[in-house]
Amino acid sequence: MSTTTTARPAPTGRHAGSRRRIATTVGILFVAQMVMAMVGTSLTEAFVDGAVDRDQMTLGVLLMMGSGLAVIAIGLLMYPVLKDVNPHLAVWYPVLRIAEFSVSAACGIYLLAQSEVVPNHMLWIYVPTGLGGIVLTYLLLVSGLVPRAIALLGLVGYVALTVGVPLDLLGVLDMGAGPGLLLVVPGGLFELVFLPAWLLIKGFRTVHAPQSRPTGAIHPAIR
Template sequence: MTTTHTHRDRHGTDTTSRGTARTVGALFLFSTATFLVGDALIQAYFSTGTGRTGSLVAGVLLQTLCGLAVVGIGLALRRTLGRYSTTLATAYLVARCLECLAIGAVGVYLLATKSLFEQYELLVYLFSGIAGLVLSFVLLRARLVPVWLAWLGLVGYGVLLLAIPAGLLDIATLDSGPGMLMYVPGGLFELILPILLIAKGFHTPSTRAAGPDREPVTSVGA
């Protein structure tokens, strides 16, 4: 077991954790925006049938930026999550890297074939859902965010993973109608979490208990 010391300003705020929280929050919002706009451009290219590749290239580029952003989230959170479980921190980073590779592979396919990979989002959501479950579990276990928000993540990503086979087997249409409700819990989590992180940062019970004049020590281990 190793120990690390947090850096605190004159008000007793853990500045390292605060900076990480803001970075993660910004990357979450950026990744969500680039994926949604990129997906809209890709769908527009195939739905209009004009043959103009500009929207397709732009859509793939935006989704590539999304892939890089999610890897950035994994890297930024590795130390924070590793304070509570190095194994889960590594698992989260690996899942995010696989998500990035899936996005990249889909982009290469779309540009090379100029044909739509039906329900390609489900491949991406598979890794996103796994990563989300890992993240939500650690957030709940470590009380880094309000308990209700961590549970929202667990429920949301669990529903998302259940939606994938339902979509692939045509049991439910996830892009329209009632099927879209399966995206709501996870979508709310990915909207509320980054806003909370940017505005307030992570909960740090050990830091608050230590007080502004003491240097808290956080255990790191699996």
Template sequence: MAPLGSTRRTAVVTGVLFLITEVAAVAGLSLYGPVLKGGDYVLGPGADGRVFLGALSEIVLALAVVGTGVALYPVVKRQNGAAALGYVCGRLLEAAVIAVGIVSVLAVVTLRREGAADAGALVTVAQALVAVHDWTFLLGPNFFLGANTLVLAWLMHRSKLVPRSIAVLGLVGGALICASATAVLFGVYEQVSVPGSLAALPVFAWEVTLAVRLIVSGFGAQTRLTVSANGSSGRKQP
């Protein structure tokens, strides 16, 4: 049986990791600004230090994304083992896509520092690498994040580990960001746009609200978690 104190610590760690994902994601996108504005970055003086800080922020983001899945697994697997494992795998996949985006941006910096004299070729390759980052930004923090949010919110709703209102916010946010990513995929609007930002607000609110709830109050249904860990409500422990 896992002691309640251990479950409480898990809730706090998970909440902190969710907050880290939010801060690191915003910091990474902001710091990447110069290199994402176009291939001309490779021809100018550059802002490599800023880009490196952005890459570091996204490395922290990827680690925190994996951390949320690993930290939550011992708790949510008691509700549905297959869904819990799917959530961990989904978070790993989300982090892997983020890592591809990091590599593509850093490759632009390498081109700027060590590229050949053909300016046209440099710009073309840099634009291609930025395009790779843009697609990873759509897949990771949108499609995969939305799917992972739906799985976790469903687990939270089913188990009552958090208040129903928080779980429903996650279900709405996950569905909305997946729908928005589909719209971006088919060119309805740009990802970094007013509609795209509005569609991302519910999932942002879900993660922040969930994080605060876990840090302040922990998981709900503690008795149920203890009973599930023991195997059966009718079984006497020796």
């Protein structure tokens, strides 16, 4: 698979307005999906830990479903932006976000049907979350669509999340408690705070296509 990145001419007029609306919508959706996921997870975990209110558990599953739908919307909205950077790699972002929703939905349906959770269900959700996040943040980093520091925070966070899954499965750490939580924090800050704040306030940066440059020169979008 080619990983060549390209920069397109600066968007103008209607296209620029569309990109601004996408940035705003994606920023809102990132916050919404995180809030729904956190509340939904707490409600389902309370049921698993002994709470007898099945209605709260059902609400938790529905919130997780809502979070998953928001995740799909983010993937679909970001694709036309990311494909201008690398169309071959960008397609994997919505694909992995759909996979994330599918795993989450399957775990939720199982919980409703059996009144028990799928073993290590959060870890299975983390797999497409981490891989999709790596695709997103890599493309954000090389394109300069958001500040480098924000993209790097997300990349580090998603790599940590992905690496943490096998470590958790092997019993080396617990990503749900203690030091293992540190592997979840960077990605959480990226999704809940830094990326949404930038997109809501500033939107995507404009990446200009270079007119000409000598062979071997570094592309301005990846300096």
